[in-house]
Amino acid sequence: MMGRFKQVLMMTLSGFCFFGQTLFVSATAGISIGAMYDVLNSETQSMSKRIYNSGDSTAFVRVELLEIHPGDKNTSQEIPLKEVTGNVLEKNRLIVTPLRLIIPPGGFQAVRILWPGDRTTERYFRIRFIPVAPKADDDFGLDKKALEKHSQEMKAGVNILAGYGSILIVQPDKPVFNSVINADSPKVITIQNNGNTTISLNKIRECKNANTGCGPYSRRFVLPGRTYSMNKKSGYQTNFTLIEGNNQRKFSD
Known part of the structure; x- marks a missing residue:
């Protein structure tokens, strides 16, 4: 049932929620992302996060970024961030690299998370790690032979790939606790x-x-x-x- 997602509530953050996604595909890869929330404290501009593949098939993972704008009464608006093209570093946007992960069975790949922008007020982001089936010209860079090999692996069995979304909190440069x-x-x-x-x-x-x-x-x-x-x-x-x-x-x- 390709493309069908099941949203699963993971834990609550006052104003917005953590979600996991379950994607039904033919494969035997399974990813995990460790902590479901991360904090860039006032003294930190960047951090690394490891994405693990506990399955026995290569995992192809797409990263999606959304900025969360908390509203009133525990509501929020999530706005997708456009991907950065070339080597342009925009000041007031979240940078996560790479945005396409190829993780071997039993292995992991690290992504770098960077916030170079203004920190007058606290900001919030959702980072989604979504397993996908690779296709031609989808930025994974697979040639025809590699695509055919992965297609054969997918036909070998049916399993569930779970994708996860974590929350990133970017603290202000002068945090006040009261x-x-x-x-x-x-x-x-x-x-x-x-x-x-x-x-x-x-x-x-x-x-x-x-x-x-x-x-x-x-x-x-x-x-x-x-x-x-x-x-x-x-x-x-x-x-x-x-x-x-x-x-x-x-x-x-």
Whole structure:
């Protein structure tokens, strides 16, 4: 069922979501991208990210870039970025290279992620890694013989190739952390981000006692100017760790 995608929710970032994509094709390659979110902190302009192929067939992966513009009430607009032609380096755009990956079975290939632009405010991007079937003149640079070889490999079996999208957070050059936790209400805990960069709530879970009778962990991200609320469960203690840059603060109520 070539070209048919199944969108799968992976985790929530306040204002937009992480998604994976499942592409049904004839092949036995499977990619993984490691962390589902990455941060370019205020002192970093670039980073590398490894894309792995755990299958036994060569993976051909196309990279797509979108800038995320968070809106009101946890909505967002995603605008595709045009590919850069030649060696032109545009200042206010995300650069990811290469945009076409050929990953051998059991191997990996690294992409370089670069933000050379303005960092007055925080910016957000979605980077999609989508497995595809190579064709002539599709920028993978395969000759006719290589295309025929891959076509024969695809006919050998049917499997599922999963594509993934990660979120990139580009911190401002002068990050300010100012988080306010309010647990005075008997029913709800609120975390307000009054800073100018995203904060993370890690290892959120409810426990009957200190470390027993606990539910599963979850994680949330709170964008600047946003508030996240979690309901208190009667008879349970709510625990989480607030991450502000390199600083951590544990909370229990």
